[in-house]
Amino acid sequence: MKEVAVVSGKGGTGKTSITASLVVLSGNAVAVDGDVDAANLHLLLQPSVRETRDFYGSRKAVIDPEQCTSCGLCAEVCRFDAIYRNRVNPLFCEGCGVCHHSCPEGAISMREVVSGRWFVSDTPYGPLLHAHLNPAEGNSGKLVTLIRKRAREVAMQIDARWIFVDGPPGIGCPVIACLSGADAALLVTEATATGLRDLQRVLAVCRRFGVTAGVCLNRYDLDPAASHDIEDFCRREGLPIFGKIPFDRTVVDAVVAGLTPVERGPGPAAAALRQLWATIQAEWGFAGQDPSSCRMPGSNRPML
Ligand code: SF4
Numbered sequence: 001m002k003e004v005a006v007v008s009g010k011g012g013t014g015k016t017s018i019t020a021s022l023v024v025l026s027g028n029a030v031a032v033d034g035d036v037d038a039a040n041l042h043l044l045l046q047p048s049v050r051e052t053r054d055f056y057g058s059r060k061a062v063i064d065p066e067q068c069t070s071c072g073l074c075a076e077v078c079r080f081d082a083i084y085r086n087r088v089n090p091l092f093c094e095g096c097g098v099c100h101h102s103c104p105e106g107a108i109s110m111r112e113v114v115s116g117r118w119f120v121s122d123t124p125y126g127p128l129l130h131a132h133l134n135p136a137e138g139n140s141g142k143l144v145t146l147i148r149k150r151a152r153e154v155a156m157q158i159d160a161r162w163i164f165v166d167g168p169p170g171i172g173c174p175v176i177a178c179l180s181g182a183d184a185a186l187l188v189t190e191a192t193a194t195g196l197r198d199l200q201r202v203l204a205v206c207r208r209f210g211v212t213a214g215v216c217l218n219r220y221d222l223d224p225a226a227s228h229d230i231e232d233f234c235r236r237e238g239l240p241i242f243g244k245i246p247f248d249r250t251v252v253d254a255v256v257a258g259l260t261p262v263e264r265g266p267g268p269a270a271a272a273l274r275q276l277w278a279t280i281q282a283e284w285g286f287a288g289q290d291p292s293s294c295r296m297p298g299s300n301r302p303m304l
């Protein structure tokens with residue numbers, strides 16, 4: 001089993017469409033939506049939820065009015081202005097515990113709270129692990145780690161060969177949670193003025209965590225000069241370019257229709273995505289895999 005994290009230094013690079021296409025083309029993968037703050041992989045894979053679990057990602061202070069003497073000390077020590085008139089506003093409480101340790105009456109306890117939910121779902125192309133973090137909640141990295149762990153268990157149960165993790169944009173905590181321990185990272189960038197800078201940032205994170213990386217240059221024909229700069233950078237860094245996907249109107253049509261580009265094809269983008277998939281197999285494992293021989297049990301969408 002190989003786990004590939006699909007990441008980019010920023011949003012809007014087409015990462016989710018590419019991840020979903022790889023899931024479809026593989027026919028033997030577990031998909032993970034690592035963007036727990038703004039999940040969207042489900043929009044293309046159209047899952048039916050099989051299992052729902054609460055995520056306890058944070059603690060909040062709770063004041064026991066029976067023990068409280070209204071001394072006001074907790075409101076004084078709270079740096080987040082979360083306490084007003086002996087009541088804690090859970091939206092402001094960061095769970096630091098200072099009030100708990102300061103209260104002379106022992107009236108404040110710290111309680112685990114539900115910060116979101118996570119799901120195991122079935123899609124026509126295999127299981128999908130995804131999650132929803134409640135607004136203003138932190139610990140997204142912890143939630144990503146949790147669903148990745150569950151994804152590996154599911155993959156072992158069904159003997160899946162691949163896990164594709166659609167990472168969140170940026171290089172923050174949830175991206176690190178997607179990359180750490182992954183077998184490889186597909187770095188998706190695009191031919192724009194900021195594309196090279198974003199690629200450099202996310203590559204630095206991969207190298208920091210020792211993750212093998214390959215590049216997918218999306219919409220490479222939009223700006224030939226920017227595209228040339230990115231390819232030049234990759235050459236200098238010894239970073240392989242696994243795929244170059246042209247701008248293709250059918251990709252937009254596919255997303256609008258709730259389909260992956262390879263389902264919506266044919267078109268130049270769909271052809272390039274197939275080539276990308278072939279390169280990933282050749283470079284990262286299971287070369288020559290016949291998709292029709294490893295279709296998920298129960299899959300009913302056509303294999304393309
Ligand atoms: S520090 Fe304790 S006793 Fe004082 S107001 Fe806060 S909860 Fe009440």
Ligand code: SF4
Nearest residue numbers: 078093094096097099
């Ligand atoms: S746990 Fe920290 S943030 Fe929350 S109310 Fe207490 S002092 Fe304020």
